[in-house]
Amino acid sequence: MFGKKKDNGALPGSNRVPVTSNEVMQQLAIDYMKDRKWRRIFKFAVLGLIIIYFISVAKMASKEAGFAGASAPHTALVELNGVIGIGGGIAADQANQSIRKAFEARNSKGVVLRINSPGGSPVQSDEINSEISRLKQLYPSKPVHVVVSDVCASGGYYIAAAADNIYANPSSIVGSIGVRMDSFGFVDAMQKLGVERRSLTAGENKSILDPFLPTKPSQEAHAREMLGVVHQEFINVVKDGRGDRLTDNPDLFSGLFWSGRQAKDLGLIDDFGGLNHVAANVIGEDRIVDYTYRPDFFEQFSKDLGVSIATTLGALFTSSMTLE
The missing domain is CATH 3.90.226.10 (2-enoyl-CoA Hydratase; Chain A, domain 1)
Incomplete structure (x- = not known):
């Protein structure tokens, strides 16, 4: 009267596509192979880093031995x-x-x-x-x-x-x-682009030579004086040597x-x-x-x-x- 129901692997009332046992086994095998592939890549990567490390250590040791062996x-x-x-x-x-x-x-x-x-x-x-x-x-x-x-x-x-x-x-x-x-000066470019510079400082010269702000003559003079001091140190070293x-x-x-x-x-x-x-x-x-x-x-x-x-x-x- 009701006929024989065919078991296709789907649950009653489910819309899932039927899956056979062979397909399940095949998918499990693929997943296993994928995991094994990535595990193998990871192992080779770690091994490669270890080899590089020991080569570096060996080179350093060899160089130290070369210093000591310069008899x-x-x-x-x-x-x-x-x-x-x-x-x-x-x-x-x-x-x-x-x-x-x-x-x-x-x-x-x-x-x-x-x-x-x-x-x-x-x-x-x-x-x-x-x-x-x-x-x-x-x-x-x-x-x-x-x-x-x-x-x-x-x-x-x-x-x-x-x-x-x-x-x-x-x-x-x-x-x-x-x-x-x-340094650089971006002041004119910022004005053309309509970009506003916002900089908060404590100390009137903290933003000295800021590339986004106009140069102040007093700050430029300070920088030139500092360069002159370093230059004189350079001159003294050369003269001494x-x-x-x-x-x-x-x-x-x-x-x-x-x-x-x-x-x-x-x-x-x-x-x-x-x-x-x-x-x-x-x-x-x-x-x-x-x-x-x-x-x-x-x-x-x-x-x-x-x-x-x-x-x-x-x-x-x-x-x-x-x-x-």
Whole structure:
């Protein structure tokens, strides 16, 4: 009378599409394979990071062993490349660590700083210069020389002035003994766009050199005076380091830069020569051991990420004073 009801897997009164047991098993297998796939990817990723970590540790250990194993007399090398600053290519902490190791090495007969830098932070430059001067007094028997690569300008030259002698290529760029402070002015653009600047400060000069506000003559004069003080510090360091080797030229401290050949005539460098020449013919040891501090993969990655973000924001909203 009622007929035989066909069991299709659907619940009474339900609108769900019937699902067979085979389909259920197939879906469970797919889900399992997906989970296993992602678990496998995760495992490989973790394994890769572990491998990179141990490679970095091994490289550092190998380098430390290389320092300790430099049993033969040699020339100690420290490379200083890039912009000078905490977030740049040359930071005082790392540079000074390398320079100290170079001086402290039992069998290093002299230290060569090979500099390739357009300048940067006056504070970081001064800290490196001061450390070189301190180590020279601590190890008077070990000469320290600078070899200029492509550029040794401004903050780079600030560091070089501490060396016993400076060598360069005739085509190197040397000098730029000056100080600068950079910012932007968006006042006219804001007026055209109808943008209103709202800035609350405690202290009438707290917003000095704000790129979104008109420049006040008194504030600009204060900034120029401060730049003049830092510039004089730079001049004093160069005069102390180079002494009577400098010529009496009114443009010497004007911020101009020169070729290596011109720099030699001005007394900014002592002679021409590269790393191998200085090691073999000046220090007298052609065996070279590199003591330059280099961050491992993880340290470099995190630093680059932080620097890129900070530099982008800082360039837009702050004024910075540099030896460039």
